[in-house]
Amino acid sequence: MLEEISNRIRENLEVKDRIREEGLKISREIVRECRTASFALHGEDFEKAGNSIEAAGKALKKLKARFEGHADIYHAGFVEHAQQEYSEVTVLYSLLKDEGKTQNLPSPDELGVEYAAYLNGLGDVVGELRRHILDLIRGESFEKAEVFLGIMENIHAVLMDFDYPDAITGGLRRKTDVSRSLIEKTRGDVVNSIQQKKLELAMKSLESRL
Secondary structure (H helix, E strand, C coil), X not given: CHHHHHHHHHHHHHHHHHHHHHHHHHHHHHHHHHHHHHHHHHCCCHHHHHHHHHHHHHHHHHHHHHCCCCHHHHCCCHHHHHHHHXXXXXXXXXXXXXXXXXXXXXXXXXXXXXXXXXXXXXXXHHHHHHHHHHHHHHCCCHHHHHHHHHHHHHHHHHHHCCCCCHHHHCCHHHHHHHHHHHHHHHHXXXXXXXXXXXXXHHHHHHHHHC
C-alpha cells in the first residue's frame, strides 16, 4: 500500500516538474519578446514592437493554459515575472504610439494578467518613460517631455493608492518608491533643460541686438 501511494505521488510530481520546465521555457520566451519590443519602441520601430508584443501575448496564453490545474507552480514567481514584462511593454507601446494619450491603455483583464503583475508592470513603465523623456530632451521636444513627465506622475499617484502588504502586491511598494525617485530626477532634468534653452535664446537675442 505504501509503495502504491509513493508511486502515485512520484507520478504527480514528475508531471509537475515537466510542466514547470516547459513553463520556464515559455516564460523566458515571453521576456525575450518583451525586451525586443522595448528596444524597438525606443527606436520608434512600432511595427517590430507590435510583432514582438503579439508573439509574447500568444506565448502568455499558452503558458496560462499549460498551468491549468497546477496553481502551486503557476504562482511560483516566474509566471508573474513574465506577466509584469508583458504588462510593462504593452502599456509603453500604447503610450508611445498614441504620443502620450492614455484613453486606450490596455487593462489587466484585456491582457489576461494578474492585477499585482499589472501594477508592478506599471511601476516599470516609469523607468522606461524616463528614458523616453531623456531622448525627447536631447531632441529639444520639451513640450512632449512635460506630457510624459505628467504621465509618470499619474502612474505614481495610482500606485500610491495600493498600500497593501507585499504578499498581496508582489513587492509593489519598492517599485513605487523607485518611481518617486525617478520622477524627481526626471523633473529636474526637464526643468533644467527648459531653463538652459531659454538662456540660450536670451543670449542669442542679446547678441543680435549688440
